[in-house]
Amino acid sequence: MGRAELDQVDRALLNRIQENFPLTARPYQELALNMDLPEEEVITRLQRLKDSGVIRRIGAVFDSSHMGYFSTLCACQVPEERIDEVAAIITRESGVTHNYQRDHTWNLWFTLTAPGKKTAQQIISRLERDTGVAIENMPTTKVYKIKVSFEIGGTDVL
Amino acid sequence: MYYDDDVDIIQLVQGDIPLQSNPYQELADKLGISEEAVVERLKGMMDRGLIRRFGAVLRHQKAGFVLNAMVAWKATPGREDQAGNILAGYRQVTHCYLRDVPEEFGYNLFTMIHAHSEEELASLLACMVKDSGLQEYLVIRSIREFKKTSMQYLLKPGAYLGDSED
Numbered sequence: 001m002g003r004a005e006l007d008q009v010d011r012a013l014l015n016r017i018q019e020n021f022p023l024t025a026r027p028y029q030e031l032a033l034n035m036d037l038p039e040e041e042v043i044t045r046l047q048r049l050k051d052s053g054v055i056r057r058i059g060a061v062f063d064s065s066h067m068g069y070f071s072t073l074c075a076c077q078v079p080e081e082r083i084d085e086v087a088a089i090i091t092r093e094s095g096v097t098h099n100y101q102r103d104h105t106w107n108l109w110f111t112l113t114a115p116g117k118k119t120a121q122q123i124i125s126r127l128e129r130d131t132g133v134a135i136e137n138m139p140t141t142k143v144y145k146i147k148v149s150f151e152i153g154g155t156d157v158l
Numbered sequence: 159m160y161y162d163d164d165v166d167i168i169q170l171v172q173g174d175i176p177l178q179s180n181p182y183q184e185l186a187d188k189l190g191i192s193e194e195a196v197v198e199r200l201k202g203m204m205d206r207g208l209i210r211r212f213g214a215v216l217r218h219q220k221a222g223f224v225l226n227a228m229v230a231w232k233a234t235p236g237r238e239d240q241a242g243n244i245l246a247g248y249r250q251v252t253h254c255y256l257r258d259v260p261e262e263f264g265y266n267l268f269t270m271i272h273a274h275s276e277e278e279l280a281s282l283l284a285c286m287v288k289d290s291g292l293q294e295y296l297v298i299r300s301i302r303e304f305k306k307t308s309m310q311y312l313l314k315p316g317a318y319l320g321d322s323e324d
Contacts, residue, residue, distance in 0.1 A: 014214065021213030023201055025193035028179055039179065046177055056215045057174035057308070060200070063210040067311055073257060073268070087304040099305035102228070102298045109228075109298070113309045136263070142238070142256035145246035146210065 006054070009037070013045060014054070021058065064113050065143075070120050071113040072139040075106035076131075083108065086131045095123060106136060163189075167199050171212070172311060215308070218272055225273040229283070230265035232294040238267060241290040245269050250282055265296050 006014070012035065022030040028046075032039040049055045064071050078086045083101060090110050091099050099110040114120035121137070128135050166189060175181040182196040189196070203209045218226065233241045238256050245267070246254040253270040269286075273279040279297075287293065 014216065017214040018216065019211070019213060023197055023204070023212055025182060025197055026179060027181065028177075043177055043179070050174075050177065053217050056217050058177070058214045059173055059175050059212070060168075060171040060203070060209045061211040061213075061215065062168075062172060062309065062311060063207055064309060066207040066210075069309070069311070073255075091305040094310065096305060097307050097309050099303075100300040101302040101304065102300055104296070104298050107301075110305070136260055138257040138259045140255045141258055142242065144239075144242040144254040144256070145251060147252045 006049075009035075010045060010049060010054075013042070014049070017046075017058070069113050069115055070117045070139070071111060072120055072137055073109065073111055074124065074135050074137055075104075075109045076133045076135045077106050078108050078131075078133055080107075082133075086133055089131050090127060093123060093127060095120075164199065164203065167196060167203075168311060171200065171209075172308060225271075225275065225279055226300060227271045227273070227279060228298045228300070229269045229271055230296045230298060231267040231269070231290070231292045232264050233267040233292060237291070241292050242267055244290045245286055248282065248286065250278075265294070267292070 013031070016031065016035070021027060022034075024030055028042045029039045031037075032042045035042070046055065046058070076086075087099060087101065087108060090096055090108070093112070095112050095114045096110050097113055099108070101107055102109050112120055112123060114123055117139075120139075124135050124137055166185060170182075170185050176184070180193065182193045186193045186196045200209065200212065204212065231241065231245070233256070242254055242256055245251055246269075248271075250271050250273055251269050252272055253268070255268045257266055257268055259266045271279065271282065273282060283295070283297075287295070
């Protein structure tokens with residue numbers, strides 16, 4: 001995956017909007033004030049950062065357990081020649097948010113979020129039926145940390 | 159918990175809010191409330207813990223974090239919380255979870271580590287072993303990404319009811 005060119009203002013903007021995005025009716029105006037930039041420039045920069053793929057989206061990150069949802073990490077051992085086919089079946093499931101081929105005997109790992117434990121189990125059973133592959137279900141029992149923002153340092157090669 | 163009238167707001171903010179001066183205007187008009195009222199509802203969802211964070215979600219590879227490793231540790235019974243909290247304390251650890259895993263697998267403490275290089279990852283792992291006292295770990299690298307997206311919650315009002323036994 002290619003890297004994007006980021007200048008100092010981009011970095012400062014990215015660091016700010018991950019954790020301190022203003023929750024107001026005019027968030028870009030407030031960012032502009034805080035950063036001493038015209039609002040138009042803030043919007044133009046953010047558009048460029050979205051277009052180049054650095055920013056996936058701007059919005060809310062929900063807490064699945066507070067939303068009443070159950071999430072689990074699943075893994076399965078798929079014959080090498082079937083990996084694309086099985087991965088495609090799993091990816092189609094809307095509750096699957098991450099799906100990766102990994103270097104382990106269990107070579108396909110995915111996360112599943114569903115409105116309850118029973119529903120998650122039903123989805124897993126259905127995926128097992130549809131793929132013909134046994135799926136290991138490893139639900140979260142305790143969360144020590146979830147942090148999805150990244151400090152973009154001045155020394156990073158970008 | 160959320161209310162049925164939060165649904166439209168959740169639908170907007172779980173995606174990408176419009177990149178324009180007044181991102182909540184259209185939704186506010188649709189709901190017949192003010193933009194400020196939309197913002198207040200968002201704040202309410204944050205206070206209730208529904209929204210963990212509000213802001214930009216980055217593609218970390220594009221932002222210079224080239225190495226994204228899942229590292230699973232064998233936490234001995236009784237040591238899980240202590241080790242989990244120590245590992246979670248690392249800036250490079252973005253996720254740290256304890257999981258129910260098959261006994262024969264045994265690696266029950268999962269960390270996601272974002273590093274800039276293999277060298278950084280190797281020295282981090284050495285420090286983590288020393289700090290946590292956990293000796294056995296497994297680096298499970300991603301070879302190919304098939305899907306990475308944000309969860310799309312409830313598609314219509316009242317759609318979420320959850321399992322009765324949960």
